Amino acid sequence: MRVDEAQVLKPPAARARRIALVLSAVAVAFSLVCGFFARRAFALRADPDSALVPTMIALSLLCVALLFRMGAAICELLWLERTWSNLPESYRKVGPVDNVSSALLIGVSLMPGIAWVWKLGLVASVADGFENVRRAHRFRAPVPKRLGMAAVIFGWIPGLNVYVAPFLWEMFATRIDVVVDEIRALIPSSRT
Numbered sequence: 001m002r003v004d005e006a007q008v009l010k011p012p013a014a015r016a017r018r019i020a021l022v023l024s025a026v027a028v029a030f031s032l033v034c035g036f037f038a039r040r041a042f043a044l045r046a047d048p049d050s051a052l053v054p055t056m057i058a059l060s061l062l063c064v065a066l067l068f069r070m071g072a073a074i075c076e077l078l079w080l081e082r083t084w085s086n087l088p089e090s091y092r093k094v095g096p097v098d099n100v101s102s103a104l105l106i107g108v109s110l111m112p113g114i115a116w117v118w119k120l121g122l123v124a125s126v127a128d129g130f131e132n133v134r135r136a137h138r139f140r141a142p143v144p145k146r147l148g149m150a151a152v153i154f155g156w157i158p159g160l161n162v163y164v165a166p167f168l169w170e171m172f173a174t175r176i177d178v179v180v181d182e183i184r185a186l187i188p189s190s191r192t
Contacts, residue, residue: 007088009086009180009183009184009187010082010085010086011180011181011184012079012082012083012086012176012177012180012181013078013079013081013082013083014177016075016076016078016079016082017075017076017079017170017173017174017177019071019072019075020072020073020075020076020079020166020169020170021072021166021167021170023068023069023071023072023075024068024069024072024162024166024167024170026065026068027065027066027068027069027072027162027166028065028162028163030061030062030064030065030068031061031062031065031162031163033061034058034059034061034062034065035058037054037055037057037058037061038054038055038058040054040058041054041055041058065162069162069166072166076166076169076173077106077109079173080105080109080119080122080126081102081105081106083126083173083176083177083180084100084102084105084122084126085102086180086183087125087126087129087130087133088129088133091125091128091129091132091133092125092129093125094118094121094122094125095121100125105122109122116152116155116156119152119155120149120152120153123145123148123149123151123152123172124145124148124149126148126176127143127144127145127148128145130143130176130179130183131143131145133183137183137186137187138186139179139182139183139186140182141175141178141179141182142175143175143176143179144171144172144175144176147168147171147172147175148169148172148176150168151165151168151169151171151172152165152169154168155169
């Protein structure tokens with residue numbers, strides 16, 4: 001199916017994507033410093049009074065890292081919503097759910113537990129949707145479905161969800177943005 005000529009494709013949410021990358025990098029930095037203080041607290045475990053200060057610092061740094069990562073996740077969700085809205089409506093389907101609106105996309109993405117599988121379905125639907133668009137609009141950029149799925153799956157694994165998944169997600173998002181830019185260049189009405 002062709003992208004409807006009346007559908008104006010929005011530019012990719014590159015700013016949200018870059019903010020997510022910066023926030024994720026800051027979260028990694030805070031978590032590494034947290035690890036330093038956690039090791040210090042572990043070394044002092046024989047004297048609980050001496051271990052209290054490094055333990056509190058480690059926990060505080062971990063909380064700050066978590067807040068930065070949560071901010072990055074919100075920015076990733078904003079990018080995903082913009083990308084989703086650039087798909088033709090007939091391709092906005094996740095598993096058995098047809099006509100997934102932006103509100104549904106965000107709402108289900110915020111539900112604990114369900115969001116893990118939902119995001120995997122979203123990534124697969126985005127990639128499949130752009131592959132279907134390729135049939136009508138011959139863009140050359142590859143659609144990185146496996147990379148997106150790897151980013152989501154690594155997000156399920158403790159440790160890798162902070163140190164690896166955000167950067168895999170950034171690589172996936174950057175490549176999808178290239179796809180959207182190429183489609184926008186092929187459709188004259190999208191360049192407004």
